[in-house]
Amino acid sequence: MTLADVLGTAISSLGSNLLRTLLTMLGIIIGIAAVITLTAASEGAQQGVGEQISGLGSNLMFVRPGTQEEGGIQIPGQGVSLYLEDSRAIEEAGFEYVDSIAAQSTVGGPGDFISASVIYLGQNKSTVLLGTESSYQYVRDFYVARGRFLTEEDITKKALVTVLGAQVADELFGTEDPIGKSVRIFAGAGGFGFGFNFTVVGVMERRGASANTDQDDVVIVPLPSFQARIAFIRDPQGRTNINQINIKLADGDKVEQAKEDIGQLLMGLHAVEEPDFRIESQSDIFATATEVERSLQVLVVSIALISLVVGGIGIMNIMLVSVTERTREIGIRKAIGAKRMDILWQFLVEAVVVTTLGGALGVLAGVGATEIAERFEIGGETQYAITPLWILVGFIVAGVTGLIAGVYPAWRASRLDPIEALRHE
Amino acid sequence: MISLRGVTKIYTVGTQRVAALNGVDLEVQDGEFLSIMGPSGSGKSTLMNIIGCLDRQTEGDYYLDGVSVARLGDNQLAMLRNRRLGFVFQSFNLLPRMSALDQVALPLLYRGATNRKRASAAALTLVGLADRMDHKPTQLSGGQQQRVAIARALVGKPSIILADEPTGALDSKTSMDVMGVFRQLNQELGITVAFVTHEHDVAEYTRRIISILDGKIVRDEPNIPTFEREAIPVEAAALMPEEGPS
Numbered sequence: 001m002t003l004a005d006v007l008g009t010a011i012s013s014l015g016s017n018l019l020r021t022l023l024t025m026l027g028i029i030i031g032i033a034a035v036i037t038l039t040a041a042s043e044g045a046q047q048g049v050g051e052q053i054s055g056l057g058s059n060l061m062f063v064r065p066g067t068q069e070e071g072g073i074q075i076p077g078q079g080v081s082l083y084l085e086d087s088r089a090i091e092e093a094g095f096e097y098v099d100s101i102a103a104q105s106t107v108g109g110p111g112d113f114i115s116a117s118v119i120y121l122g123q124n125k126s127t128v129l130l131g132t133e134s135s136y137q138y139v140r141d142f143y144v145a146r147g148r149f150l151t152e153e154d155i156t157k158k159a160l161v162t163v164l165g166a167q168v169a170d171e172l173f174g175t176e177d178p179i180g181k182s183v184r185i186f187a188g189a190g191g192f193g194f195g196f197n198f199t200v201v202g203v204m205e206r207r208g209a210s211a212n213t214d215q216d217d218v219v220i221v222p223l224p225s226f227q228a229r230i231a232f233i234r235d236p237q238g239r240t241n242i243n244q245i246n247i248k249l250a251d252g253d254k255v256e257q258a259k260e261d262i263g264q265l266l267m268g269l270h271a272v273e274e275p276d277f278r279i280e281s282q283s284d285i286f287a288t289a290t291e292v293e294r295s296l297q298v299l300v301v302s303i304a305l306i307s308l309v310v311g312g313i314g315i316m317n318i319m320l321v322s323v324t325e326r327t328r329e330i331g332i333r334k335a336i337g338a339k340r341m342d343i344l345w346q347f348l349v350e351a352v353v354v355t356t357l358g359g360a361l362g363v364l365a366g367v368g369a370t371e372i373a374e375r376f377e378i379g380g381e382t383q384y385a386i387t388p389l390w391i392l393v394g395f396i397v398a399g400v401t402g403l404i405a406g407v408y409p410a411w412r413a414s415r416l417d418p419i420e421a422l423r424h425e
Numbered sequence: 426m427i428s429l430r431g432v433t434k435i436y437t438v439g440t441q442r443v444a445a446l447n448g449v450d451l452e453v454q455d456g457e458f459l460s461i462m463g464p465s466g467s468g469k470s471t472l473m474n475i476i477g478c479l480d481r482q483t484e485g486d487y488y489l490d491g492v493s494v495a496r497l498g499d500n501q502l503a504m505l506r507n508r509r510l511g512f513v514f515q516s517f518n519l520l521p522r523m524s525a526l527d528q529v530a531l532p533l534l535y536r537g538a539t540n541r542k543r544a545s546a547a548a549l550t551l552v553g554l555a556d557r558m559d560h561k562p563t564q565l566s567g568g569q570q571q572r573v574a575i576a577r578a579l580v581g582k583p584s585i586i587l588a589d590e591p592t593g594a595l596d597s598k599t600s601m602d603v604m605g606v607f608r609q610l611n612q613e614l615g616i617t618v619a620f621v622t623h624e625h626d627v628a629e630y631t632r633r634i635i636s637i638l639d640g641k642i643v644r645d646e647p648n649i650p651t652f653e654r655e656a657i658p659v660e661a662a663a664l665m666p667e668e669g670p671s
Contacts, residue, residue, distance in 0.1 A: 005534055005537070009534070012523070016522035328518070329521075332518045332520060333520075333535075334506075335479060335506060335518075336535065337504065337532050337535040337536065338503065339499070418479050419479050419480055422518065
């Protein structure tokens with residue numbers, strides 16, 4: 001028998017019982033579709049995170065307060081241990097590799113117990129209130145698109161001026177020009193809080209949303225104005241708590257040295273043995289994010305592979321039933337001259353054809369499901385990226401599954417005694 | 426040519442040894458038209474399986490066209506079945522959901538032959554099914570299905586066709602038609618045809634009746650086939666002594 005004959009026999013046999021063939025394929029179809037869709041989602045997320053982090057600006061370092069942990073659970077807002085004075089000290093230390101510094105303090109961010117909102121003409125938008133310095137846009141490489149950013153003068157005068165994120169400007173003003181308008185900014189917790197009127201002087205450029213924060217959903221005010229109005233960010237010693245010091249390095253190669261120097265300086269200031277703060281570079285964050293994404297992908301792929309294995313077991317099951325059901329057919333084929341290898345090949349090729357066909361349908365289903373998810377924005381703004389690699393992997397895995405699932409039933413079929421098989425009802 | 430000498434087949438059922446065949450000697454020349462008769466359990470099916478190279482004897486020798494079958498491996502037996510032998514069964518044993526044309530071409534497929542469709546069509550024409558080639562078994566009557574089975578048995582130009590109760594599932598009119606097809610194959614193509622049956626009507630249709638009982642050949646006699654007795658008046662035929670064992 002030639003390969004074409006074996007294929008022809010397998011295909012005509014599969015075609016003669018379409019329902020059984022379809023049921024056999026179902027597990028593989030679902031498995032491969034799951035592999036394609038899930039990897040597309042995780043791949044897309046990974047690319048998204050990569051873009052976001054590289055969008056933060058190069059040579060960037062962040063100093064953040066150490067987070068107090070209890071039983072492995074991080075408690076937000078606790079253990080605040082970073083002050084505006086720390087930022088000033090780093091500036092005054094005059095490290096030659098530090099290009100510029102901007103301290104920032106936020107309320108209303110994710111997990112923050114204080115919420116912030118901005119009100120214009122009765123419209124109320126919940127947002128993140130960010131107090132910072134004039135160097136912020138340069139340090140974060142995040143510039144104003146219309147009007148102007150905060151100036152040194154705004155800082156020293158504690159001016160009641162604000163720069164709106166693109167999202168906030170869109171939602172509150174629509175097509176109206178926000179520059180020069182007065183908005184009310186409110187910050188508080190549990191119904192208590194403080195509200196003040198600020199004049200809009202600028203609108204930031206659009207940055208896009210990242211995994212958990214929308215950089216365009218922000219209201220930026222001078223840090224001293226923020227400190228002066230919002231009492232609970234000052235500690236009993238009169239120091240000003242801040243959330244983060246953004247440091248732009250002149251030289252990206254000095255990240256490790258900068259971490260060391262700044263760490264020593266701050267530990268001295270805080271009079272502690274162990275750092276009560278964290279220093280992270282952009283590449284650290286990137287590495288962490290990549291690691292998170294990678295483990296997510298491992299998880300996703302293992303789920304998909306498990307579903308493939310289950311599909312494979314389903315195929316083996318149906319093939320075994322099929323061998324029993326077709327015992328008589330095998331007897332007839334042997335009586336008219338089929339050799340063991342002919343029978344073995346027939347069943348093996350049937351299994352591989354079923355799974356490969358199932359793989360192809362699975363790829364189509366997966367691509368289709370991804371398209372649908374993208375079009376109807378299932379999963380919010382999740383980006384999907386279908387990779388040819390995973391399509392190929394899906395195909396190969398499907399074929400191999402068929403081969404493995406088919407070997408035992410095919411071997412059983414080939415070993416049947418022709419007389420016994422012919423007698424089988 | 427078939428030659429059996431002292432062929433014995435012993436089945437072991439649990440601890441008991443049962444002899445299905447017990448020292449069978451048999452010579453069949455090319456072109457014979459014969460039947461092997463016996464009640465169920467007599468060993469006639471075992472004999473047919475051994476002659477058909479589906480089974481092997483425990484003792485004794487079986488020569489098919491001078492070749493000792495006992496020495497052959499599974500693949501060589503499969504090849505013998507494919508090239509030298511044709512099988513026709515009581516229950517037709519056609520593959521479901523496969524057209525007559527493909528069905529009949531199967532033995533040629535396992536031979537790796539080309540031009541299979543043409544040979545298959547020729548065989549179907551020979552058994553009178555030229556207009557039923559695309560029909561599947563479920564679309565054919567019992568007699569037509571058995572004709573497809575016969576076409577499948579003869580398509581490979583075998584020297585021997587073994588038919589196991591070929592008319593067992595057919596009514597008497599259809600049975601006679603099917604027997605006629607076998608007779609035609611024997612007379613026109615010179616194929617050896619051996620029936621295995623317990624029906625007198627079938628046995629009487631052949632030129633040699635071999636009776637088997639308890640694994641032994643108890644009678645082996647020539648017979649005037651019924652189709653050659655037609656000249657004899659019906660009354661006279663009724664008075665003729667019965668031949669063969671009961």
